[in-house]
Amino acid sequence: MTAPEAPPNSTEDPKRKLSPAAQRFAHASSTSLGSTLIKIILVALVDATALFAIFTAIGREAWLIASVIAVITVVINVVYFKKGWLPAKYLLPGTIFLLIFQVFVIGYTGYIAFTNYGSGHNSDKADAVSSLLQSNQERVAGSPGFPVTMYNGADGLAMVIERDGQQLLGDVDDAFAPVDPASLENYTQLKFADLLGRQEEVTSLKVALSDDPAEGTLRTSDGRTAYQYTSSLSYDSNADTMTDQKTGTVYKDTGVGAFTAEDGSQLMPGWSINVGFDNFTRAFTDSSIRGALFSVTVWTFAFAFLSVASTFFLGLFLAIVFNDMRMRGRKIYRVISILPYAFPAFLGGLVWAGMLNKDFGFVNQVLFGGAEIPWLTDPWLAKFAVLWVNLWLGFPYMFLVCTGALQSIPQELSEAATIDGAKPLQIFRLIKLPLLLVSVAPLLISSFAFNFNNFNIIYMLTEGGPRLEDAGLNVGATDILISLVYKVAFVGSQRDYGLASAFSIIIFVIVAIISIISFKQTKALEELN
Structure with missing residues (x-):
């Protein structure tokens, strides 16, 4: 005997689809009036700002910039006033900021690299x-x-x-x-x-x-x-x-x-023009610039590599030591170890610059009994001082990363290796370290890229000095490529933004190549998972 069918209106079928009119009514009723007003106000503010920027660009005859702003403004209005397109509403702000703060900056830097823009050539x-x-x-x-x-x-x-x-x-x-x-x-x-x-x-x-x-x-x-x-x-x-x-x-x-004039003398100021690859040619063919660029590039690689290696191994060593359950007061030691990480890099550089002062610094006066060791004025000692201070600032980060990576490795692996007769050093070298590098290797690559452009510690501690007297540029023994770019562009009476932009493009290419090669090499570690 079958049960009687329920009347059509007795119960609500959850799978029954609403009519298009009912769906529109439900969507309209679910949208609050307050959120709609906020959306209108925010888009109106964006439109007003865009109109001001467009008229300013037109007044300066920057037609390309005005066109780009107009297109972006139209896209914003269409996306946020069009029903649906929910993913675009979330992706659009990030995309716009990416275009403004990344793509535009890189593109404009590339444009300046092909001009003579700088002191005496900064107008039409x-x-x-x-x-x-x-x-x-x-x-x-x-x-x-x-x-x-x-x-x-x-x-x-x-x-x-x-x-x-x-x-x-x-x-x-x-x-x-x-x-x-x-x-x-x-x-x-x-x-x-x-x-x-x-x-x-x-x-x-x-x-x-x-x-x-x-x-x-x-x-x-x-x-x-x-x-x-x-x-x-x-x-x-x-x-x-x-x-x-x-x-x-x-x-x-x-x-x-x-x-x-016919004798080669020039009237200044001049004006900005397109010079093609002249800035790149000067960087690699002008002997006074080429020598300085080569020495700075070598030191930049050495500084980045030694900084990553020293901070990683010190951080790993402390992570292994403080991860031992038999050690008392591990929490206190861990807190003390990460204290340098709380210091801003520029502030740490300034503090250490005072402590390493030749005449009245704490290191010379207290630790070395009043010795006059030129930590910041001797080329090699200045390089050692930069590496030491960067080690002090950077090892807490590696300590935290390695601590988390070590604790994520299953203890059963070590116990099984011990039963098989493996010694502690073999367990670390053959089991823990490869598994550790799986998660740490990408961070080591990013740390290398960061130290490759670590402007703060260089400029706050030594300002790139001591000065290299035989260089054709304002460059010092501890200058890295990014501080060299800063000096060429902003320090001194002659500021060559075109040459500085060419250096920036060179740095971008170098870091990109290193990152691509490094990430390809780290793919081999993924098989360990």
Whole structure:
């Protein structure tokens, strides 16, 4: 006898599918109004920021950047206002940040590596011409004095003069132009006391007489009378030459990013141009740069390898010792061992730099009884000091990693090997170490890459010194490649961003090759699992 069928409306069938209209209603009811408003507000903020960036890029004629920002903004709006596409909603923010902080940075560095961008070549040609004409100005002999009134506006100081019965206003950015006296209410006239208090600003102010650079500028030394200054250089836009009116020397654009005379002398500043592979060629063919680059590269590899090896073996040794259950106070020793890991690297470098000072450092004065050991000024001792301090900072990390890896190895393996007659050293060398390297090897590779670019410890401890006198670059005995890049780009009067970017690309390629080879070698360890 079969049971009677239940009426269709008596129970709810959990497998019964809802109609499309019911699904839309359920989805709409499950979406809170608050989350929708938050989404709209956040996307609106992103759109507003993007519009500001687009207009800024268009104002600077950076059409590619403006187009990229516009495309990204459209994608954000489509993804977050389109129903569904849930994976894209989570992946999009990370992808955008990856493009901005990784892909763009690497791409822009690569672009700079193929230019002469740096000191004297950090703008375009029009700015270079204007800068040359303004920086070589001299007072026109016999020029009449212009009575001037100084004002302070929203953009800084401004001059007001009267010429041909008309008031003219100008500042550092805008040439003199007619001004309505009523509009001066937005400015504050400087009194005598104000002129004295801002004397340096007043005397350094240069206001162009017109949009024609040849007419020069007006400058004042007392805030009361201004005189005309014109450049000793004259620019011929048709011939694209710059002529020194005093000597008659003609400087031409020879394609090197600066006006150059026949004797090779150049007018600075110049402008940025594409130089192809010249920066890479200089790095490997210029003897003064090649020698320094070679010595720094060798020391960089030695520093990275010795740092990884020393921290790993010390950390492994302590992990084995403190992993012995028979040892008393293991927790206290472990806490003490990881204390250096709590120090920021830059702070640790500064502290050790003081302790290793030749004249009054703790190491010389206390541990060596007042000896004057040049830890930071002798090339070899400085290298030893860098390795020692890096060992002090780095072994706690390896200690923690090795401790966790050792504790994850089954104890039964050691017991079985002991029963088979294996000695403790054989158990460690043939069983524990290979299993340990399975999990630690990738960390050793990442540690090598980190120490390859360990800028903090080098610059905070020795600043790359002591200086190598025979090098054509500002480079020291303890400089590694990344600190060399920093010095070439940011230290000294001549900053060569193009050459520094070329060095950065070289570092990127070296680290990438080492990482690929290392990860391929570690695949052999996976069979141990």
